[in-house]
Amino acid sequence: MDRRKLLSFLGLGALLASSGAAWAAISRSRNPYYQGPLSDHFDGLLFSDGRTVKKGLIDVLRWQTGKREREAFPQLYEAPPQDKPPARVEGARIVHLGHASFLYQVSGLNLLIDPVYSDRASPFTFLGPRRVNAPGVAFDDLPPIDAVLITHNHYDHLDIETLALIHRRDRPRMIMPLGNDTIVRARIPDARAESHDWDAQLDLSDNVKLTLVPSYHWSARGAFDRRMALWCSYILEADGRKIFHVGDTGYHDGSLYERLGREHGPFGLAVLPIGAYEPRWFMSDNHMNPDEAVKVMLALGAEQAIGHHWGTFQLTDEGVERPPEALKAALQAAGLPEERFRPMRPGLSWTAYPLPALPRLRVDVDLEVRVTRIVQVADVFLEEGILHDDVLRLEIGGDRLVGGIDVVIGRLVHEAQRRPCGRGAHPEIGRQRGRLSAGRNCDRQHRIEPKALIRRLDEQRERPPGDRET
Numbered sequence: 001m002d003r004r005k006l007l008s009f010l011g012l013g014a015l016l017a018s019s020g021a022a023w024a025a026i027s028r029s030r031n032p033y034y035q036g037p038l039s040d041h042f043d044g045l046l047f048s049d050g051r052t053v054k055k056g057l058i059d060v061l062r063w064q065t066g067k068r069e070r071e072a073f074p075q076l077y078e079a080p081p082q083d084k085p086p087a088r089v090e091g092a093r094i095v096h097l098g099h100a101s102f103l104y105q106v107s108g109l110n111l112l113i114d115p116v117y118s119d120r121a122s123p124f125t126f127l128g129p130r131r132v133n134a135p136g137v138a139f140d141d142l143p144p145i146d147a148v149l150i151t152h153n154h155y156d157h158l159d160i161e162t163l164a165l166i167h168r169r170d171r172p173r174m175i176m177p178l179g180n181d182t183i184v185r186a187r188i189p190d191a192r193a194e195s196h197d198w199d200a201q202l203d204l205s206d207n208v209k210l211t212l213v214p215s216y217h218w219s220a221r222g223a224f225d226r227r228m229a230l231w232c233s234y235i236l237e238a239d240g241r242k243i244f245h246v247g248d249t250g251y252h253d254g255s256l257y258e259r260l261g262r263e264h265g266p267f268g269l270a271v272l273p274i275g276a277y278e279p280r281w282f283m284s285d286n287h288m289n290p291d292e293a294v295k296v297m298l299a300l301g302a303e304q305a306i307g308h309h310w311g312t313f314q315l316t317d318e319g320v321e322r323p324p325e326a327l328k329a330a331l332q333a334a335g336l337p338e339e340r341f342r343p344m345r346p347g348l349s350w351t352a353y354p355l356p357a358l359p360r361l362r363v364d365v366d367l368e369v370r371v372t373r374i375v376q377v378a379d380v381f382l383e384e385g386i387l388h389d390d391v392l393r394l395e396i397g398g399d400r401l402v403g404g405i406d407v408v409i410g411r412l413v414h415e416a417q418r419r420p421c422g423r424g425a426h427p428e429i430g431r432q433r434g435r436l437s438a439g440r441n442c443d444r445q446h447r448i449e450p451k452a453l454i455r456r457l458d459e460q461r462e463r464p465p466g467d468r469e470t
């Protein structure tokens with residue numbers, strides 16, 4: 001046995017002995033994290049996502065000690081320069097912090113998802129996968145954090161030391177699936193930790209909503225607490241836009257994502273894991289590969305996706321750059337442009353609806369002023385042949401104006417990016433995704449005058465709800 005295999009074994013042994021709560025679970029045959037009513041995914045002891053996954057400790061040993069085609073990560077895998085996020089963002093800005101960690105700045109809120117600032121994704125400071133690049137934002141550069149979201153309790157997602165640091169600094173709300181709050185409170189007794197079941201809907205602010213939904217995965221902190229705390233994905237809805245965030249998932253038969261797409265979609269963005277997938281015989285139950293991630297993006301009806309869970313911690317056998325390479329090949333094979341699904345790197349950010357700078361209006365501005373301003377912008381869209389009037393009418397009609405000018409304009413850009421030529425958008429927009437550009441009209445006959453738009457909006461306001469033109 002070579003040194004690496006020996007260390008793997010030692011790591012495994014130490015893992016077995018690492019969790020006191022887990023030992024208690026064995027002795028009492030009782031879930032140490034959660035007691036609550038039975039459901040279709042909780043049998044009183046264990047959680048389940050409905051699949052039968054037969055792999056166990058024997059398979060871990062077979063993977064760790066068998067013939068492996070492991071392609072080692074380099075000691076250092078340089079990332080882009082660290083990001084310096086603004087204090088608050090009105091639209092949506094997402095910065096990758098490395099592996100599965102993100103800073104979300106959405107409609108004035110600052111959220112961390114699965115933040116890991118520790119050197120290793122492991123229960124130990126001296127053993128386990130070590131990071132090969134620094135977090136994408138230095139800890140001291142993080143803006144004030146309002147809430148932390150945890151998808152599940154694996155060490156590369158729930159890093160208790162990072163949670164302790166952020167609790168000490170900002171005392172944020174901490175949201176996680178059932179049972180995980182017990183783990184957090186064991187280390188941080190006064191943490192504002194709360195846990196919720198799948199399908200729970202929470203208000204993070206007046207205009208930001210969060211929904212917990214299932215993923216195909218599992219959980220464990222030690223060897224004897226498997227599936228005793230729940231795992232989840234998140235749907236974040238802000239100002240009418242939806243983002244689907246997955247921490248870890250297998251693909252299985254994809255039916256879960258078709259259902260979630262039907263029930264909650266469409267999504268402006270899907271944030272999906274694309275790494276930790278080799279060897280397939282062992283990993284495919286709980287980690288999808290880039291090919292499957294593309295299928296999930298399509299099943300969800302997401303316009304764009306960004307890929308994470310690669311390039312920082314080596315958890316599995318594929319080399320550091322295999323996930324982005326495989327993603328590129330998968331997009332090519334599916335006939336999709338590379339811009340549709342970008343692999344993230346620590347320090348890179350994604351911004352929703354990048355717009356030319358627009359004058360900001362006061363919040364209490366009169367509706368008439370807002371309508372005029374929106375119509376001015378709408379006129380630009382019409383001039384440039386970016387959107388047809390029927391789309392504009394739908395998007396800025398009636399009570400949809402309540403979101404404020406940024407939101408309405410965001411929706412217009414969103415529509416422009418979404419619609420193929422002939423149904424409201426210029427093809428150039430589809431190609432450039434996210435960048436406004438002048439171009440030929442698809443169909444000039446559909447143009448209408450801004451004054452006519454104002455008139456129609458006035459008429460709509462006059463009419464009782466339910467009688468609106470759509």
Ligand SMILES: [Zn+2]
Pocket residue numbers: 152154157217218248
């Ligand atoms: Zn996991």
Ligand SMILES: [Zn+2]
Pocket residue numbers: 100154156157247248309
């Ligand atoms: Zn993971």
